[in-house]
Amino acid sequence: MMNNTKNTNNGIVTLLAGIGLVAVASTALATDKANSAGVEERAKAQFVDDMTAKLPEGYRGWVHVGTFFKEPGSKSILDGSTIEGASFAHTYVEPSALAAYKESGKWPDGTQFVKEFAVSSLDDGSCDKKTGLCSTEHGVGIFENYYLGLAYMVKDAERFPDAAGNWGYFGFGPAEEKGGAYPETAELRSVENCAGCHIAHVADKDYVFSDLHIGLQ
Numbered sequence: 045m046m047n048n049t050k051n052t053n054n055g056i057v058t059l060l061a062g063i064g065l066v067a068v069a070s071t072a073l074a075t076d077k078a079n080s081a082g083v084e085e086r087a088k089a090q091f092v093d094d095m096t097a098k099l100p101e102g103y104r105g106w107v108h109v110g111t112f113f114k115e116p117g118s119k120s121i122l123d124g125s126t127i128e129g130a131s132f133a134h135t136y137v138e139p140s141a142l143a144a145y146k147e148s149g150k151w152p153d154g155t156q157f158v159k160e161f162a163v164s165s166l167d168d169g170s171c172d173k174k175t176g177l178c179s180t181e182h183g184v185g186i187f188e189n190y191y192l193g194l195a196y197m198v199k200d201a202e203r204f205p206d207a208a209g210n211w212g213y214f215g216f217g218p219a220e221e222k223g224g225a226y227p228e229t230a231e232l233r234s235v236e237n238c239a240g241c242h243i244a245h246v247a248d249k250d251y252v253f254s255d256l257h258i259g260l261q
């Protein structure tokens with residue numbers, strides 16, 4: 045008797061869950077259709093308010109379009125501090141935005157770019173302080189040792205109607221400790237801090253340095 049009641053309940057729950065799934069699936073389908081040349085609903089940037097973005101999730105699984113290298117001792121664009129080791133800036137773009145760009149040649153509203161900085165340690169074996177090259181048991185090279193932080197660009201006409209290209213710029217980090225977690229949220233950066241340089245150099249490319257990313261050629 046107990047078992048019967050339990051089974052019946054489970055049946056109802058399964059049925060309801062089934063209906064729920066169908067409803068969710070058809071909404072997702074409709075949204076994907078509406079955005080066939082745009083950013084998928086589920087991939088959208090998350091904000092606390094117009095001035096505050098949340099750290100994007102899963103960006104290391106987005107499309108990696110290139111890496112930019114700097115010798116030891118460069119200045120971080122995040123806070124102007126000196127980065128002791130060599131640094132690599134890995135650029136990722138959210139895949140549905142890239143698909144739309146390939147189709148139309150334009151970055152759709154909702155596009156997100158992450159440029160994440162990874163740094164080499166100069167204590168790892170015997171390292172040349174100028175080039176960053178280290179001789180280690182794994183050979184001579186420049187090895188990435190920790191993540192420093194990330195620069196983030198989001199195109200959002202509703203939130204940033206007056207910004208060039210409707211891009212909002214944010215910086216997460218540098219993390220407080222080497223390899224530590226990034227802040228969960230970041231405030232909108234000023235034009236002087238970020239956009240100015242993009243405006244000066246790549247206004248004709250919708251403010252994206254697409255010519256410098258090998259994966260966008």
Ligand code: HEC
Pocket residue numbers: 111112121122133135157158159195196197213214215233237238239241242251252253254256257
């Ligand atoms: C002095 C010029 C300059 C400043 C200031 C600057 N950037 Fe950039 N940014 C670049 C260059 C050059 C690239 C492409 C090369 C690379 O991969 O680093 C780039 C690339 C990017 C990318 C990858 C997408 C793209 O446009 O290629 C993001 C995201 C980004 N920057 C965000 C920021 C943020 C956020 C700030 C402020 C914290 C900032 N940038 C400040 C020059 C600048």
